[in-house]
Amino acid sequence: MIRAxxxxxxxxLAAVAPLAENRPTFDADAHPKAPDYRDRSAWAALPDRPNAxxxxxxxxxxxxxxxxxxxxxxxxxxxxxxxxxxHWNQDLTDAVTNDWTDSSVVARQASVFSACCRIYAxxxxxxxxxxxxxxxxxxxxxFDLAYGDVRRAFLFYLAHYNHGRPFIIAxxxxxxxHIYRLLEELVDGKPLQRQFVAAYTPGIPIALGEFGERxxxxxxxxxxxxTGCIASWNGFEAKGDPASxxxxxxxxxxxxxxxxDATTLCVNPLTFDTGRPAASASAxxxxxxxxxxxxxxxxxxxxxLGARCDDGILMIDEPAAPGFYLHxxxxxxxxxxxxxxxxxxxxxxxxxxxxRFIGAGEARVHR
Numbered sequence: 001m002i003r004a005x006x007x008x009x010x011x012x013l014a015a016v017a018p019l020a021e022n023r024p025t026f027d028a029d030a031h032p033k034a035p036d037y038r039d040r041s042a043w044a045a046l047p048d049r050p051n052a053x054x055x056x057x058x059x060x061x062x063x064x065x066x067x068x069x070x071x072x073x074x075x076x077x078x079x080x081x082x083x084x085x086x087h088w089n090q091d092l093t094d095a096v097t098n099d100w101t102d103s104s105v106v107a108r109q110a111s112v113f114s115a116c117c118r119i120y121a122x123x124x125x126x127x128x129x130x131x132x133x134x135x136x137x138x139x140x141x142x143f144d145l146a147y148g149d150v151r152r153a154f155l156f157y158l159a160h161y162n163h164g165r166p167f168i169i170a171x172x173x174x175x176x177x178h179i180y181r182l183l184e185e186l187v188d189g190k191p192l193q194r195q196f197v198a199a200y201t202p203g204i205p206i207a208l209g210e211f212g213e214r215x216x217x218x219x220x221x222x223x224x225x226x227t228g229c230i231a232s233w234n235g236f237e238a239k240g241d242p243a244s245x246x247x248x249x250x251x252x253x254x255x256x257x258x259x260x261d262a263t264t265l266c267v268n269p270l271t272f273d274t275g276r277p278a279a280s281a282s283a284x285x286x287x288x289x290x291x292x293x294x295x296x297x298x299x300x301x302x303x304x305l306g307a308r309c310d311d312g313i314l315m316i317d318e319p320a321a322p323g324f325y326l327h328x329x330x331x332x333x334x335x336x337x338x339x340x341x342x343x344x345x346x347x348x349x350x351x352x353x354x355x356r357f358i359g360a361g362e363a364r365v366h367r
Contacts, residue, residue, distance in 0.1 A: 023086060023130070026138035032091035032125055035149055037156040042092070044078065044106050045121035052102040053110035053119040057288065057297045060344065062351065064114035072166040072197060072354045074113040075157055076121040077150055077175030078105045079203065082128050088142035089125040098123065104292035109172055109339045111297065116351040117168060120161060122153035126174060143177070150178040154186065162195075166357050168350060169199045172339060176201035176232070183230070189217045193228060197357045200346065201232045202269075202338040205249040205312070209260030220265050224272040224349055225356040231267040231349075233314040233338065235307070240332015242313040249312075264312030269342035272349050278308035281320055286344025289323035298323075300344050307342075316341060 023029075035042040045051040047067035053076070056064045081101040082090040090097055101123070110121050127146045131139035169187075171179045179201050187193050198221060211219055221229035236242040250262035270279035286300030304324070305317040316334055319326070319341075327336035339346065 023088070026088050026141040029088050029138075031145070032087075032089060032093070034125070035092055035123060035153070037122065037153050042123055042153075043121060044098070044102055044123050045076070045110060045119045047118035047120070051119075051121075052107035053121060054114060055107065055111050055297055056114055057286070057300045057343070059299045060115070060286070060347065062115035062347070064111070065116065067118045070116065070118045071358050072117045072168060073157075073162060074110070074117040074119045074168045074170055074350075075154055076106075076110040076113070076119055077124075077169075077171035077178050078109070078121060078126075079171065079173035079175050080126055080129055081105060082126050084128050085130060087128060088131060088138060089127055089145055092123050092125060099294075100292075103294050105172065107297065108288060108292055108343075110170070112339065112343055112346045113168065113170060113350050115347055116354045120157050122150065122157075124149035124153060143174075146174070147178045147181055151182060151185070154182055158192070164195065166195050166197050166354065168197045168354070170350075171201060173203035173335065176204040180204070180206060183218060184214055187218070188215045193217060197227050198350075198353050199230045200350070201230055203234060203335055204232070205234055205245075205264040206230065206232055207250070207253040207261065208263050208265055209253060209257055213257065213260065220274065221267050221272060222274045225352050227353055227357045227360070230265070231269070231272060232265045233267055233269060233309070234264065234312075235314045235316050235334040235338045235341075237326070237328065237332040237334055238315045238317050240315075240334075242315075242331060242333070244331060245333065246311065246313055266309035266312050266314055268307055268309050268314060269345050269349075270307055272345075274309075277310075278306070280306040281317065282306075284342065284345065285348065287319070287324070288340040288343040289321075289325070291325045302344075305341060314338075 045053040054064055082097050110119050127142040131142040169179050187196050219229045221231040249264055253262040270283040281303045284304050286302055287304035289301055290298045301321050304321050305319045307314050307316045329335055
């Protein structure tokens with residue numbers, strides 16, 4: 001299923017950094033040294049030190065919580081930020097890529113969860129974008145290597161930082177891909193699921209048929225305070241054409257399970273209610289404008305845009321206010337904007353799920 005999901009996204013990532021013609025095979029490449037998660041430099045965010053995730057927009061409804069008071073954790077897996085065409089996986093000594101990771105996605109994505117949670121974000125030897133065009137060989141191996149790091153980081157987090165606390169797992173794009181596998185191998189139907197609040201996995205399609213098949217216990221997030229579930233969406237501008245993207249995702253799933261439901265899960269991040277697939281701009285309580293930078297996050301803009309789930313794809317309205325940088329990909333994909341356009345809604349929802357989880361006594365909280 002990993003290959004099927006990645007091929008559905010290949011048209012997006014390959015447009016950013018296609019495979020270099022002179023790149024060696026994975027086996028012939030010089031692989032970067034594996035991270036040691038005992039080393040604090042192997043983490044982009046840890047809650048006991050300053051980091052790009054430990055902030056909030058100046059007009060956010062809730063400031064970043066004191067880590068000592070947070071009731072839950074977030075394990076965040078960042079998307080692809082390595083744009084190298086020369087190698088298959090990131091060298092974690094590459095300070096330029098690490099700085100870009102922090103300013104582009106740790107700041108503008110992981111900080112979504114700073115109102116509710118302690119945030120743990122590992123660095124990992126992410127697969128370079130060109131890997132998606134070679135999933136029958138070297139590309140698959142590159143993603144497997146990246147996943148191995150994420151898995152080890154998660155196990156280290158559980159052993160040394162979690163202490164039995166409730167946790168959210170969140171990511172985007174490549175990060176979401178690794179999360180799906182992590183949930184399948186370590187959480188679904190396992191004792192650890194008692195601590196699992198929810199997963200936020202935008203940017204990688206997952207078929208509804210996977211629930212009850214790949215996942216025996218984890219469900220789609222159908223309501224705003226559901227727990228033990230997955231919330232996912234894949235965004236295109238309202239005037240875009242997601243037909244090819246949708247078809248690729250569905251066809252790969254049907255090739256394995258002809259009778260299964262190949263429709264892509266779409267949870268509208270303005271409502272987090274599958275019974276309310278559409279919402280106007282008035283439901284958007286704060287979108288994050290601007291581009292990534294090294295400074296403070298900009299102020300949120302309310303009622304910036306609406307969105308609707310249409311046959312498994314989130315169709316996003318054009319922002320009504322200036323100041324938004326929309327990174328448009330082929331067919332009108334807004335892959336890079338799938339979190340920042342719904343920043344405050346995700347922020348509020350994560351807090352609500354944690355409160356529901358704690359209130360229901362789902363897991364003991366350790367501080």
